[in-house]
Amino acid sequence: MTDHIKKLILGEQGLVVIFLIAFTVVSIFVPNFLTERNILGLLQSVVTVGVVACTMMFCLAARDFDLSVGSTVAFTGMVAVMASNFTGSIVAGLLVALAAGAGVGFFNGFVIAKFHINALITTLATMQIVRGLALITSDGRAVGINDPAFYQLALSKWFGIPTPIWVLALLFVIFGFVLNRTVFGKNTMAIGGNPEASRLAGVNVDWTRIWIFTLQGMVAAIAGILLASRITSGQPNSAVGLELSVISACVLGGVSLAGGRATISGVIVGVMIMGIAENVMNLLNIPAFYQYIVRGVILLLAVLLDNLRSTTLRRR
Amino acid sequence: MAYLEFSNITKTYPGVVALSGVSFGVAKGAVHGLMGENGAGKSTLIKILSGDQHANEGVISIDGEAQAYASTRDAFNGGVIVIHQELQLVPELTVAENLTLGRFPANAGVIARRQMIADVSRKLQEAGIDVDPSRKIKSLSIGERQMVEIAKAVMLDARVIALDEPTSSLSSRESEILFTLIERLRDQGKIIIYVSHRIDEVFRLCTSLTVLRDGKLAAHHETLDGVTRDQVVAEMVGREIADIWGYRARSAGEVRLKVDQISGEKLPAAASFDVKAGEIVGFFGLIGAGRSELMRLIYGADPRDGGTVTIDGEAARANDPYASIRAGMVLVSEDRKHDGIIQGRSIEENINISSRRHHTRFGVLNKAKEAATATKFIDRLKVRTPSRRQNIVNLSGGNQQKVILGRWLSEQGVRVLIVDEPTRGIDVGAKSEIYDLLYSLAEDGMAIVVVSSELPEVMGICDRIMVMCDGRIRAELPRSRFTEESILAAALPDQATPARIAS
Numbered sequence: 001m002t003d004h005i006k007k008l009i010l011g012e013q014g015l016v017v018i019f020l021i022a023f024t025v026v027s028i029f030v031p032n033f034l035t036e037r038n039i040l041g042l043l044q045s046v047v048t049v050g051v052v053a054c055t056m057m058f059c060l061a062a063r064d065f066d067l068s069v070g071s072t073v074a075f076t077g078m079v080a081v082m083a084s085n086f087t088g089s090i091v092a093g094l095l096v097a098l099a100a101g102a103g104v105g106f107f108n109g110f111v112i113a114k115f116h117i118n119a120l121i122t123t124l125a126t127m128q129i130v131r132g133l134a135l136i137t138s139d140g141r142a143v144g145i146n147d148p149a150f151y152q153l154a155l156s157k158w159f160g161i162p163t164p165i166w167v168l169a170l171l172f173v174i175f176g177f178v179l180n181r182t183v184f185g186k187n188t189m190a191i192g193g194n195p196e197a198s199r200l201a202g203v204n205v206d207w208t209r210i211w212i213f214t215l216q217g218m219v220a221a222i223a224g225i226l227l228a229s230r231i232t233s234g235q236p237n238s239a240v241g242l243e244l245s246v247i248s249a250c251v252l253g254g255v256s257l258a259g260g261r262a263t264i265s266g267v268i269v270g271v272m273i274m275g276i277a278e279n280v281m282n283l284l285n286i287p288a289f290y291q292y293i294v295r296g297v298i299l300l301l302a303v304l305l306d307n308l309r310s311t312t313l314r315r316r
Numbered sequence: 317m318a319y320l321e322f323s324n325i326t327k328t329y330p331g332v333v334a335l336s337g338v339s340f341g342v343a344k345g346a347v348h349g350l351m352g353e354n355g356a357g358k359s360t361l362i363k364i365l366s367g368d369q370h371a372n373e374g375v376i377s378i379d380g381e382a383q384a385y386a387s388t389r390d391a392f393n394g395g396v397i398v399i400h401q402e403l404q405l406v407p408e409l410t411v412a413e414n415l416t417l418g419r420f421p422a423n424a425g426v427i428a429r430r431q432m433i434a435d436v437s438r439k440l441q442e443a444g445i446d447v448d449p450s451r452k453i454k455s456l457s458i459g460e461r462q463m464v465e466i467a468k469a470v471m472l473d474a475r476v477i478a479l480d481e482p483t484s485s486l487s488s489r490e491s492e493i494l495f496t497l498i499e500r501l502r503d504q505g506k507i508i509i510y511v512s513h514r515i516d517e518v519f520r521l522c523t524s525l526t527v528l529r530d531g532k533l534a535a536h537h538e539t540l541d542g543v544t545r546d547q548v549v550a551e552m553v554g555r556e557i558a559d560i561w562g563y564r565a566r567s568a569g570e571v572r573l574k575v576d577q578i579s580g581e582k583l584p585a586a587a588s589f590d591v592k593a594g595e596i597v598g599f600f601g602l603i604g605a606g607r608s609e610l611m612r613l614i615y616g617a618d619p620r621d622g623g624t625v626t627i628d629g630e631a632a633r634a635n636d637p638y639a640s641i642r643a644g645m646v647l648v649s650e651d652r653k654h655d656g657i658i659q660g661r662s663i664e665e666n667i668n669i670s671s672r673r674h675h676t677r678f679g680v681l682n683k684a685k686e687a688a689t690a691t692k693f694i695d696r697l698k699v700r701t702p703s704r705r706q707n708i709v710n711l712s713g714g715n716q717q718k719v720i721l722g723r724w725l726s727e728q729g730v731r732v733l734i735v736d737e738p739t740r741g742i743d744v745g746a747k748s749e750i751y752d753l754l755y756s757l758a759e760d761g762m763a764i765v766v767v768s769s770e771l772p773e774v775m776g777i778c779d780r781i782m783v784m785c786d787g788r789i790r791a792e793l794p795r796s797r798f799t800e801e802s803i804l805a806a807a808l809p810d811q812a813t814p815a816r817i818a819s
Binding site for chain 1: 615638647654655
């Protein structure tokens with residue numbers, strides 16, 4: 001009996017099992033949790049983290065790291081609003097924001113891959129540079145949106161579900177496919193598994209890494225645009241500390257910081273567990289200060305569980 | 317009653333019986349060989365001895381006392397020390413610091429440096445190990461590092477010392493020094509368990525021998541008097557292998573690979589040679605002679621300072637591995653773990669990593685094709701695995717090597733194959749299979765370069781041998797002129813000093 005439970009929890013799909021159990025328990029015992037309103041609210045609250053986690057998964061799987069995503073989200077949100085106001089066209093604003101995000105990511109990737117500078121240090125630097133850029137362009141103030149149609153990005157609904165949730169779902173599908181079914185995804189995992197062997201096997205390691213970071217920047221721009229629309233302005237101080245939430249969610253989802261291991265289902269579950277924990281604590285009126293502790297404990301527990309799982313796997 | 321006694325050791329993993337009812341004893345002061353093909357259960361047995369794994373059944377007893385080590389640390393304290401192929405030393409620390417790691421002599425937290433060096437020097441002297449205790453590990457040669465690793469066991473007054481393939485990266489001179497040390501330890505009454513694939517070494521060094529096959533005891537010799545090599549090989553593989561090289565003569569065609577005046581940072585002297593279609597050319601030399609460095613330059617793994625590589629008369633723009641692969645030249649590297657396998661990924665992914673470019677569409681994988689390719693090469697190369705989805709790190713060294721070969725054989729249009737130490741750490745049966753494969757690839761017209769530190773191997777399988785010494789090609793010998801003397805004479809530096817061999 002206990003063996004069976006152990007197998008279930010420590011197996012490949014262990015995290016999904018734990019998530020389903022937690023979800024059921026919470027649904028039964030927490031009042032107002034399982035209501036359409038709350039669930040939609042919950043999903044909307046995880047959009048930013050979830051979107052960025054899609055590409056952070058690639059970054060971590062390739063043994064890299066990106067701390068600059070929080071700043072990039074704020075910066076690209078600002079750019080989207082300002083460029084829309086300037087050109088009078090929302091589409092043009094969004095394209096400029098995507099390009100700006102891709103630019104930041106490309107810069108990260110190029111420096112890391114071509115100059116062999118540690119990803120942690122490089123993105124720590126760009127995290128500050130990009131935040132500075134966001135503050136300078138806006139003079140440190142929030143920038144209002146001229147065209148109310150911009151709000152519709154976050155407010156509009158399809159079949160009763162807000163657009164950002166559709167975007168998140170779409171990105172999960174796309175990046176799940178990219179990870180499992182494309183050369184790019186397989187090369188990412190191979191680089192994380194053994195970078196030198198991958199290079200000798202003909203994988204273009206440098207450009208794969210540059211692409212990963214470029215995609216990461218572009219996806220951060222998508223998150224930045226959605227966030228700006230939701231908070232109805234470009235805020236240079238938004239998304240502070242986002243990078244840590246995103247990395248936490250990925251690690252929670254079983255992505256290995258040592259590289260070479262990642263699954264999209266894990267990342268989805270990781271993002272959802274973080275979201276549910278916060279949502280439930282709000283519903284139960286737990287003060288915000290305690291929430292930090294709970295989040296930290298959840299992360300530690302997840303990593304311990306992961307550790308336990310890999311030792312059991314090795315034993316076999 | 318033997319001093320060290322294994323009785324009825326059985327170890328099962330889900331779906332696999334790694335060891336079943338293995339019993340034998342080792343007398344005090346013996347160097348006991350442990351042989352067997354990959355997957356025969358040697359590693360598992362050593363792991364159980366070292367407390368890293370636990371037997372499902374059976375007992376290990378030392379001096380009549382049953383031992384039950386919960387961990388390697390436990391075994392360590394009980395005087396049982398295993399020295400693995402991958403050495404466990406901290407490169408940035410000195411020899412003395414490494415040898416006292418965890419037990420630094422200290423006053424109020426300040427290391428008593430002088431006392432530490434004195435203690436270590438005395439112990440090293442007693443054991444006859446000639447290494448300066450104040451040198452950093454990173455400045456030592458692999459052979460010297462191996463000595464330090466053994467010194468660790470000496471420092472702890474180990475009763476049982478198990479060595480797992482200790483000579484796999486040593487030159488023959490370094491191996492000799494190691495053997496002398498092992499014999500001295502034996503004379504001091506320690507039990508040495510010596511795991512090796514090299515029959516010659518086992519006969520040179522061991523006083524008794526156990527052969528495992530498929531997790532069972534295949535043979536146990538209390539003495540090696542009257543035991544023949546062929547007999548041991550037969551015991552290992554369960555059949556007779558008459559000639560493990562099985563050399564097949566073939567006719568060579570036009571020049572296929574032409575290397576002209578190539579040089580690089582680690583190989584300043586320009587090197588030139590060529591290989592004909594259907595020819596197998598061996599590169600022999602001592603460790604540090606520059607063979608692997610030359611191959612890496614040719615393949616484009618390291619940047620070149622100058623020189624050209626021509627394949628079938630066409631200049632190959634082979635300045636990075638991808639370009640080389642497209643030009644039809646592939647390399648199986650010396651260091652399988654660091655440069656070959658992709659850890660954590662499946663056999664299927666390890667095979668398809670390069671050749672999948674031929675059947676992807678817009679970057680999307682063709683899953684069916686990948687599975688078919690993997691299955692094809694698993695069958696063709698006889699990779700022993702329960703599934704193509706198996707994580708490559710779970711395979712034995714020989715099977716990993718076959719997967720890497722499969723990676724390149726699945727490529728299209730390979731004309732030049734460079735294999736660096738293709739049979740290192742691989743058992744006899746798998747070796748023969750790999751040689752056979754090389755012959756048949758050469759028969760199909762491939763130009764093959766084999767780098768090896770094993771003289772019998774290059775002599776056994778190559779059509780021509782290039783001898784390297786101190787970063788230069790020193791000699792070139794056709795098969796008709798192969799003699800151990802001529803090859804070794806060219807391989808040895810004029811004034812051979814250990815330091816020069818080591819560098």
